[in-house]
Amino acid sequence: MRQVVEALISGEALPPRTVAFTLDDGFYDQAKTALPVFESYQAPVTLFLATDMQDQRYWSWDYKLEYIFKHTPRQSLELDLGKGVAPQTFATSKDKRDLVRALRNLNKRLPNQAAESSVKDIAERLAVHLPAEAPDEYQPITWEQARSLESHYVEFGPHTQRHPILAQVSDEEAKQEIVGSWKALQANIANPVPIFCYPSGREGIDFGVREQKIVKQAGLIGAFSADPGYVHLTRADNNRFSLKRFNFPNDITHFRQYCSWLEYAKERMSRR
Known part of the structure; x- marks a missing residue:
């Protein structure tokens, strides 16, 4: 370069x-x-x-999102992806990748602190502990x-x-x-x-x-x-x-x- x-x-x-x-x-x-x-x-x-x-x-909120959906024991959650709150299911790896991509695109429009708060809320609702420092x-x-x-x-x-x-x-x-x-x-x-x-x-x-x-x-x-x-x-x-x-x-x-x-x-x- x-x-x-x-x-x-x-x-x-x-x-x-x-x-x-x-x-x-x-x-x-x-x-x-x-x-x-x-x-x-x-x-x-x-x-x-x-x-x-x-x-x-x-580690930034976009990677935290990926971590959450890799480690959650759950397979559904009610979320607003821009068309009102609706149940979202993610039983397969592809479902999770697609949902993470959609949430990233939504959060990119938010102030950084609001995006961090949104990700923290999703982690709590999906029963995933987010380490303070980047995990291995x-x-x-x-x-x-x-x-x-x-x-x-x-x-x-x-x-x-x-x-x-x-x-x-x-x-x-x-x-x-x-x-x-x-x-x-x-x-x-x-x-x-x-x-x-x-x-x-x-x-x-x-x-x-x-x-x-x-x-x-x-x-x-x-x-x-x-x-x-x-x-x-x-x-x-x-x-x-x-x-x-x-x-x-x-x-x-x-x-x-x-x-x-x-x-x-x-x-x-x-x-x-």
């Missing part, structure tokens, strides 16, 4: 069909399983860290691990401190989340990437002009959303503080489409 953004700034070309990989948040399994794979194939990757996970073993299955990468993994191919960048939806916090909180995470990286990593990654990352919904301004004022050289799309090095209207990236697909066919002319051609046609 560092090379991509530096190319945008300098105007220099990258090799044809360049692909940059990212991972978000900073969990132990990413350090144990994923990063060594990138290293072994000498494939550059940037891992964006929510730094309070490292500093305080903090949500164990974060430690700073020591990050330092040992940092290399020519593995880099780390800032992703807020506590992983809130930035559009739902105050001006001061947004600044603290962005600047604080960058300072934590600078204090703990030898060569952190000066590029930010917005939690959830939908432009105009999860972040906007305010957040982009804070990122720029913090001295960072760019920022990535989670909106799908390419980074076009030659386009004059590039916004370095709201760059797009594709979610990694579930099958190799779609991955090949993203990395080839086919998805690019579809994008060009959709803009006509």
